[in-house]
């Protein structure tokens with residue numbers, strides 16, 4: 243089978259399509275014929291820091307990090323002898339980031355615990371957009387105190403995979419929403435239902451000073467203490483990622499004990515709510531926003547588009 247193998251670090255030139263052995267499922271695994279995958283931060287490891295390289299390989303990615311790709315949607319081709327939940331022919335989807343990656347390939351083996359039956363009413367391309375981003379969106383909301391109608395919620399970095407799903411989950415809770423992103427992405431935010439939009443980097447949410455009940459950030463970029471100034475008493479700031487997200491966790495250890503305002507960092511638990519995501523999609527309450535669909539042979543171009551942050555919503559790869 244064909245797989246995209248990363249042979250070093252630097253530019254997309256280190257990515258090579260290679261003929262590799264089709265994997266065999268272990269007893270607890272299913273072999274999935276990948277129909278579609280999506281691009282996420284995890285998959286874009288062309289220029290990792292030296293610290294990160296300690297974990298994934300100093301000079302080149304090793305082991306499971308050689309073929310990235312965490313979101314997959316596809317069809318079960320065969321199952322290990324202890325698998326009870328799936329049979330060949332089942333359509334499944336899941337996030338492999340907590341397992342072994344490998345979605346940038348024609349086939350991948352994954353523990354049956356890391357996939358779920360795909361929503362019945364959507365294509366493989368739409369399904370591949372969901373596991374990683376929708377889990378981050380749901381787990382960010384779950385990390386915050388319960389929302390009440392009319393509360394003010396801000397989503398920073400609202401035009402990417404997570405923010406375009408978050409708005410749908412927030413709208414159903416009756417809150418007033420503000421989305422922040424680059425000017426070119428603001429029309430999309432308005433069309434998805436954000437009540438207000440803020441243009442970054444021209445405007446800075448901390449300097450604007452408007453307080454919110456909940457802030458969800460996909461790209462924490464300011465010093466953590468700044469967010470405290472734009473939280474109402476009892477308000478909560480939740481980050482799922484960004485350069486300074488770690489400081490949110492550190493400051494939160496202190497702040498969360500002694501003040502009514504909360505600072506939280508979501509550590510993704512892959513696939514925890516997949517059954518709930520399937521329900522929402524089948525009920526027509528959650529639909530991913532697709533930026534572009536690339537053929538399998540063009541993953542390097544898709545990664546370049548993602549690295550340049552030209553995408554709005556999810557970039558999808560059609561594999562089979």
Ligand SMILES: NC(=O)c1ccc[n+]([C@@H]2O[C@H](COP(=O)([O-])OP(=O)(O)OC[C@H]3O[C@@H](n4cnc5c(N)ncnc54)[C@H](OP(=O)(O)O)[C@@H]3O)[C@@H](O)[C@H]2O)c1
Nearest residue numbers: 283399401402403404460461463482483484508509510551
């Ligand atoms: N917590 C965990 O366990 C975990 C696990 C996996 C991934 N993650 C993280 O979760 C996040 C996933 O978000 P996503 O998939 O929605 O990312 P995405 O598709 O890259 O979207 C992020 C959006 O935020 C915008 N943005 C960047 N910096 C900004 C700023 N300072 N202010 C406002 N907007 C800004 C980006 O636009 P421009 O780039 O054009 O500026 C982009 O439109 C990533 O940060 C990822 O690293 C977390």
